Amino acid sequence: MSKFLYKETSLLEEASGCLLCNEAPCTKACPHQLEIDKIIRCYRFDNKAGAINRLPLSSPCQSCVDTPCVAACLKGKVGAPVPIPDMFEKLSTYEKITRKEVDLSIDFCGVSCENPFFLSSSVVGSNYEMVAKAFDMGWAGVAFKTIGTFVPKEVSPRFDALKKEAVPFVGFKNIEQISDHTLEENLAFIRDLKRDYPTKVFVASIMGQTEEEWTYLAKVVTEAGADIIECNFSCPHMAADGLGSDVGQSPKLVEAYTKATRKGTHLPILAKMTPNIGNMEIPALAAVQAGANGIAAINTIKSIMNVDLDSFVSGPFVVGKTSVGGYSGKAVKPIALRFIQTMKAHNGLMDIPMSGMGGIETWRDAFEFMALGCENIQVTTSVMQYGYRIIDDMIEGMQYYLSTHGFCNVKEIVGKALVHTISAEELERDSICYPKFDRMKCIGCGRCYLSCYDGGHQALKQDEHTKKPVMNAKKCVGCHLCVLVCPVKAISAGTRVKKKEQ
Known part of the structure; x- marks a missing residue:
């Protein structure tokens, strides 16, 4: 046993x-x-x-x-x-699963995509060789690293990671700026990639400093062969004022620069939103009203991490100093999903195509974004950890899920979770779902007891002989903290009963 x-x-x-x-x-x-x-x-x-x-x-x-x-x-x-x-x-003791044919193709902003999985605008898609390798491995598209009219002067080092216990990569910080290639080099990358991979989708991420620059950049990437333009209104650590997230926090600037971008292109435009704001739907709506066809969210979150015990400098350490940077990785996924849900619940945005990103590592993460209304998925931090090869399990895992759950096309899951998120006032509050304990699985470690007593409602105690939990139903409020901390999954949701009248 x-x-x-x-x-x-x-x-x-x-x-x-x-x-x-x-x-x-x-x-x-x-x-x-x-x-x-x-x-x-x-x-x-x-x-x-x-x-x-x-x-x-x-x-x-x-x-x-x-x-x-x-x-x-x-x-x-x-x-x-x-x-x-x-x-x-x-x-080998598990039963093998038969996979039926399913269709992962999906249209996004009127552009046909062989699957919903794209590289997001970052170092993972920043030159011809990298993107070509990713396309060969199965990625359907790329949001190329942000193109500007200038080449930034970068720092070294520029990355750091947040750790928790044995997990080395809970979160990730970067202080990298836009493309370190010239505009001419980037335009050549677009032309060459579209020539060699005509069925793959190229999203040109651009960032201007003036309205004229936004129009000009939109014009030249369109002429080079881009399929979609993504306006970077959200980079959290550009060195100059009036760039990146400084734009995304201002609906007026979002509106002005979206209009300027529209002047230079007939292509679909995505407005990439910053999470460094309370209500993302406000600038998102401004972008749509100014001519954007879709929204991309979220970009990285302004952050500081890892203050060194000896030097008192936080990472990454650049000659004894650092700066606020962009936080990404698995830890930001719940924040990203919240912003996506809020926008899809807005009357002015619910029918607007969404490209979702922020903490996506597996097909299951991608599923959550799609279930909340995204037709397109973008990935960076996971690729930086594990390489482009994660696309294999993103595609195959999604295929198995769709096949075993009666779906024929990935489009069928888009937005299906939205109806289940309601206001806090509408939630059912007249019953309790008690935890259920599997005595055979329980190993008597006492983790549930510790968490319940020290961080809950003191509803559990350990049996003196078996060390297994005993619940006091009069004290249990059904919070399910014990379910979450059990290391062997011996506790699950049990019976739901009506609360007794006080």
């Missing part, structure tokens, strides 16, 4: 411990030619079905006495190697 439970609860932890090596030695060492690295990556990136279906019906790992894959695992050089045979033994 304990061995089975260990495997059940530790599978994701073990997959997350994999170093995700390039040209993985474990795969090269496998005498059975299993795609070991791909299987682990599938499971890690929420594509469980893809992992299961890549294993043969009878696991060949059982016949491997020397386990050459484990011996080759580079994680063994810094600690314990990934227990590949144990992981695959557990995965």
Whole structure:
């Protein structure tokens, strides 16, 4: 029982411990030619079905006495190697899933896209070679790194990451500015990419300093062959006033620069919004009324992180100093989703196409944005961590989800979650959903007791002999803090009952 439970609860932890090596030695060492690295990556990136279906019906790992894959695992050089045979033994007990044909193609702002997954405007899409590689691997489009009439002078270093316990990349900070290529070089990239990849979608992100520059940039990227123009009204750390998020916080500037952009192009225009504001729908509406066809949200959040204990300087450290930068990564996803939902709930914006970004690492993250109304998804920070290869599991994971849930086309999920988000005043407040405890799964660690007593309503205690939780229903308010902290998923939502009259 304990061995089975260990495997059940530790599978994701073990997959997350994999170093995700390039040209993985474990795969090269496998005498059975299993795609070991791909299987682990599938499971890690929420594509469980893809992992299961890549294993043969009878696991060949059982016949491997020397386990050459484990011996080759580079994680063994810094600690314990990934227990590949144990992981695959557990995965092989799951039933294989049949995937039906589904359609991931979707129109966005009138432009046909083979799938909804784009690179967002950043270093991950900043020259021909990078974008060509991404297109070859399956990305449907790119919002190219922001093009201006000037080349910024960059700092070094320019990146930092926020850590939590063993997780090294909860959040990410950058103080990088717009493209470090000249306007002529960037226009050549557009022309070459559209020549070589005519069916892929090129979004030209632009940033001007005056109305005339916005018009001029729109004109030249249109002539170069861009499919969509994205107005960067939201970069949080440009060095000059009147650029980036300084624009996005001013509906008047958003309106003026959108109108100026419209003068230079017939292409669809996206207004990229800043989250450094209370009500994003106000500048978004100004952009739409001025001629924007869609909204892109969110850009990074102004941030400071990682103050050093010795130098008192926060990261990234640039000759003993730093500056406010842009915060991205998984931790910003709930903030991004809130802004998307608020805009899609606005009468003036509910029918406006949305390109969603902010903390998207897996197909499941993308699903959440699409369920809240986005037809298009943009990704940066996850690519910076794991590479373009994450597109494999984004596509396959979404295909498995759609296939197993009765959807034929990805367009069918767009906006389906919106109806379920209501005002706080409308929420049901006359009942309690009590937690349900699985005594077989519970290992008696007491985490639920600690959280309930020290951070909840003192409704749990530990049995003196079994160490398993005992609930006092008179004190339990159904907050479900215990559900969230249980490390082995032994607590779930249980019975909902009407509150007793006071």
